[in-house]
Amino acid sequence: MLSLxxxxxxxxSTTAARHHHHRRRWDxxxxxxxxxxxRRFARLTTSAVILGPDGRPIGGGPRDHKLPFTPPPTAxxxxxxxxxxxxxxxxxDKFRTLDLTQRLAVLRDRLGLWYEYxxxxxxxxxxxxxxxxxxxxxxxSGVEQNRLVVASQVRDSLVSEGFPDELLPYFDSYGGxxxxxxxxxxxxxxxxxxxxxxxxxxxxxxGVRELARSMKxxxxxxxxxxxxxxxxxxxxxxxxxxxxxxxxxxxxxxxCIAELERALQVVETEAARARVELEMERARKKAAxxxxxxxxxxxxxxxxxxxxxxxxxxxxAEATTVLLLPVVRxxxxxxxxxxxxxxTKTDVDLGLVEVDKGWTRWAxxxxxxxxxxxxxEAVVIELADGRTLPWRSAEEERVLVVANRGRxxxxxDGIYVVDRQGRLVVEKGRILAEQGVGEAAAEVLIVxxxxxxxxxxxxxxEWD
Numbered sequence: 001m002l003s004l005x006x007x008x009x010x011x012x013s014t015t016a017a018r019h020h021h022h023r024r025r026w027d028x029x030x031x032x033x034x035x036x037x038x039r040r041f042a043r044l045t046t047s048a049v050i051l052g053p054d055g056r057p058i059g060g061g062p063r064d065h066k067l068p069f070t071p072p073p074t075a076x077x078x079x080x081x082x083x084x085x086x087x088x089x090x091x092x093d094k095f096r097t098l099d100l101t102q103r104l105a106v107l108r109d110r111l112g113l114w115y116e117y118x119x120x121x122x123x124x125x126x127x128x129x130x131x132x133x134x135x136x137x138x139x140x141s142g143v144e145q146n147r148l149v150v151a152s153q154v155r156d157s158l159v160s161e162g163f164p165d166e167l168l169p170y171f172d173s174y175g176g177x178x179x180x181x182x183x184x185x186x187x188x189x190x191x192x193x194x195x196x197x198x199x200x201x202x203x204x205x206x207g208v209r210e211l212a213r214s215m216k217x218x219x220x221x222x223x224x225x226x227x228x229x230x231x232x233x234x235x236x237x238x239x240x241x242x243x244x245x246x247x248x249x250x251x252x253x254x255x256c257i258a259e260l261e262r263a264l265q266v267v268e269t270e271a272a273r274a275r276v277e278l279e280m281e282r283a284r285k286k287a288a289x290x291x292x293x294x295x296x297x298x299x300x301x302x303x304x305x306x307x308x309x310x311x312x313x314x315x316x317a318e319a320t321t322v323l324l325l326p327v328v329r330x331x332x333x334x335x336x337x338x339x340x341x342x343x344t345k346t347d348v349d350l351g352l353v354e355v356d357k358g359w360t361r362w363a364x365x366x367x368x369x370x371x372x373x374x375x376x377e378a379v380v381i382e383l384a385d386g387r388t389l390p391w392r393s394a395e396e397e398r399v400l401v402v403a404n405r406g407r408x409x410x411x412x413d414g415i416y417v418v419d420r421q422g423r424l425v426v427e428k429g430r431i432l433a434e435q436g437v438g439e440a441a442a443e444v445l446i447v448x449x450x451x452x453x454x455x456x457x458x459x460x461x462e463w464d
Contacts, residue, residue: 095120100127107138113172118152121145144177150184151177154191161192170199182208190215197235201266211235213312214242220452221245229275236268244276249307251370253287306415309368310449321367325402326359327380334419334441337405343376363400370445377406379442381417381424389447390415390428399449401426403442416440 095103095117103124106117124134131142140148155171158180171180179198182205183191194215198208218238221227226244230237240263247259260280267273316322326340341355363380365371371378379402383389386399403417410416414429418440426444 104137107134107140114148114174114177115152115155115172118148118177121149147177147181151180154180154183157188158192158195161188163192163195167196167199171195175205178205179203179208181205182212185216186212193233193235197239210242211239214238217242217312226275226279230272231269234268236266237272240264240267240272240276244279247279247283249309251307253283256283257287306444306447307370308447308449311451313451315451316364316366319366321372322364323367323371323375323378325363325365325371325375325378325380326355327361327363327382327400328424329361329382330384330424331422332424333422334424337379337381337417337424337441340379340405365400365402365448368446371402374404374406374445377404378445379403379405381426383426386449389426390431395449397450399447401444402446402448403444405442407443408439408441410438410440415444417442417444 095106098106103120106112107120107124111117121134121140125131129137131145134145135141155168155176158168170176180195183194186194194208194211197203197211201207203211215235215238218230218232218241221241224245225248227241230241230244232238243259243263243266247256247263250256250259257280260276260283263276264273264280267276328336328340339357341357341359343355361382365380381401381403383399383401386395386397389399401417408416410429410432412430412433416427416429416432417424418427418432418437419425424441427440432440
């Protein structure tokens with residue numbers, strides 16, 4: 001039986017040690033300044049000894065005792081520590097032996113194809129070059145540096161996706177970076193499909209941008225009228241649906257027909273073509289003054305009678321003209337709507353706008369034609385919930401209602417802003433006419449919905 005005990009020292013040595021201990025602890029000389037004597041504490045150590053059945057220590061003594069050694073578990077070979085290995089160089093083999101002066105010369109003189117020397121920009125940036133310093137050394141602006149780097153990454157993703165080798169030289173020319181740069185927000189599969197479509201239709205950068213945006217925007221349009229007739233995996237159908245949607249938002253019938261004709265130029269599937277042709281027939285009947293049967297497309301109460309536009313990210317920044325309009329909350333009431341400032345003077349050359357009073361909330365929207373025509377009387381009403389709009393297809397989201405205060409007379413086919421118990425609401429002219437309301441606060445021109453994130457966001461392994 002094992003037991004733990006302290007070793008038994010000799011009694012005489014114990015007495016001497018105790019006397020020595022008390023002398024060291026209490027017999028210190030007093031301080032010469034009259035303070036309390038300093039206490040010195042001796043260090044006492046205690047050791048445990050394991051005794052055997054015969055009462056004798058095991059291991060020879062307190063200091064000789066050692067616990068048995070247990071080796072640590074061995075880690076699998078694949079989990080052993082691996083030293084750091086730097087990532088492979090992004091430079092092509094023919095540029096790795098060049099010194100700094102030679103690399104700068106390659107960029108300055110554009111030696112080789114653009115996607116060959118584009119990796120030099122990233123390598124020099126890691127070595128401490130800034131876009132401005134690199135521009136001074138090579139003459140390549142910061143915007144073009146970014147375009148070259150991003151376009152080369154897009155091209156690499158096309159190669160990884162198995163893009164045909166015979167089609168890649170189409171982007172080798174100097175305009176290749178501008179085309180591939182517009183595909184940066186698409187995943188690898190979409191980039192390949194969009195690149196094929198761009199080659200087939202000989203698109204310019206502006207056309208590629210429109211194509212890429214339509215492909216990215218198509219999934220989140222689920223539920224829009226006509227969406228189910230178009231195919232998501234076909235670039236032509238995505239672009240055709242974008243133009244089909246723009247035709248339904250057009251105010252002028254001629255603009256509607258023009259957008260539908262553009263949609264017919266790119267549509268690919270038969271179902272989508274049939275849907276566009278049906279809309280074209282309806283638009284031509286309207287242009288000829290013939291009566292159109294809206295019931296054939298569903299319940300008219302489920303569709304808005306005014307254009308409803310969902311903004312896209314960056315749309316305002318890239319618009320050729322923008323409008324600065326005063327904003328009124330729905331809870332401010334009709335008095336605030338009437339007091340909102342009106343435009344008195346505009347300097348188109350310098351972009352100056354003069355209004356008749358100060359205001360705290362403003363909205364910047366693209367310069368849509370119907371709104372620009374009445375910009376002096378236009379005002380924006382902010383609604384906290386889009387479901388208050390008088391049609392069933394509205395969603396739960398904040399919306400902006402652009403209205404014209406210059407037109408207040410109620411007609412049955414119009415949409416108007418009225419005051420209901422101190423709140424601004426949107427109502428159909430037919431309902432107001434039935435209630436005997438002949439004048440509203442303003443006539444609705446357009447409803448603006450906020451940008452919406454992609455339903456199938458690009459995953460990390462697809463992003464370059």
